[in-house]
Amino acid sequence: EAQVTQNPRYLITVTGKKLTVTCSQNMNHEYMSWYRQDPGLGLRQIYYSMNVEVTDKGDVPEGYKVSRKEKRNFPLILESPSPNQTSLYFCASSLHRQSNSPLHFGNGTRLTVT
Amino acid sequence: GEDVEQSLFLSVREGDSSVINCTYTDSSSTYLYWYKQEPGAGLQLLTYIFSNMDMKQDQRLTVLLNKKDKHLSLRIADTQTGDSAIYFCAETTGGGNNNDMRFGAGTRLTVKP
Numbered sequence: 296e297a298q299v300t301q302n303p304r305y306l307i308t309v310t311g312k313k314l315t316v317t318c319s320q321n322m323n324h325e326y327m328s329w330y331r332q333d334p335g336l337g338l339r340q341i342y343y344s345m346n347v348e349v350t351d352k353g354d355v356p357e358g359y360k361v362s363r364k365e366k367r368n369f370p371l372i373l374e375s376p377s378p379n380q381t382s383l384y385f386c387a388s389s390l391h392r393q394s395n396s397p398l399h400f401g402n403g404t405r406l407t408v409t
Numbered sequence: 410g411e412d413v414e415q416s417l418f419l420s421v422r423e424g425d426s427s428v429i430n431c432t433y434t435d436s437s438s439t440y441l442y443w444y445k446q447e448p449g450a451g452l453q454l455l456t457y458i459f460s461n462m463d464m465k466q467d468q469r470l471t472v473l474l475n476k477k478d479k480h481l482s483l484r485i486a487d488t489q490t491g492d493s494a495i496y497f498c499a500e501t502t503g504g505g506n507n508n509d510m511r512f513g514a515g516t517r518l519t520v521k522p
């Protein structure tokens with residue numbers, strides 16, 4: 296089944312403790328992206344990747360890192376999480392970057408930083 | 410930056426039509442999308458429309474685009490309780506070569522039996 300898989304689904308951590316949220320897609324998609332969803336703000340893009348070893352900042356990249364060593368994986372790294380990073384995170388992928396290529400979303404990771 | 414705006418809540422009775430509205434500001438938008446988010450799940454693409462179209466119909470869904478007013482709407486005919494979800498309007502910017510979408514805040518549709 297074609298899908299975008301994120302792990303974990305839920306994560307509670309403390310300020311400053313490094314964490315990684317994994318994202319994997321099995322559709323051979325070139326384009327991958329991370330969003331955060333906050334009430335009243337919709338989805339805001341954190342980072343995106345056009346292909347292997349090519350990443351770029353989205354609208355809200357501060358406090359996050361990503362890597363794209365393989366086509367299928369696009370982990371989101373929080374080196375020193377803070378409470379304002381408490382949010383619902385979504386990974387998404389599409390075949391390529393052109394805008395007629397719909398995004399496929401994972402089921403989300405709900406992160407709480409205390 | 411460019412904004413995509415939606416009202417946050419809509420409540421309808423089962424069997425009625427629902428109309429969810431969206432306005433955007435980027436005149437270079439090429440594709441406009443409607444996504445549905447059910448509780449505990451990611452966003453699922455419902456439909457999309459290219460900016461040179463006025464209307465697109467897909468079964469119970471009708472998308473209307475008024476490019477002059479930068480207004481997009483999603484009409485759901487014969488709304489069912491299973492349609493209760495959050496609906497996101499989104500646009501792509503960058504003239505067609507960019508899939509970096511901008512999303513609205515989402516409209517929570519509640520369907521009452």
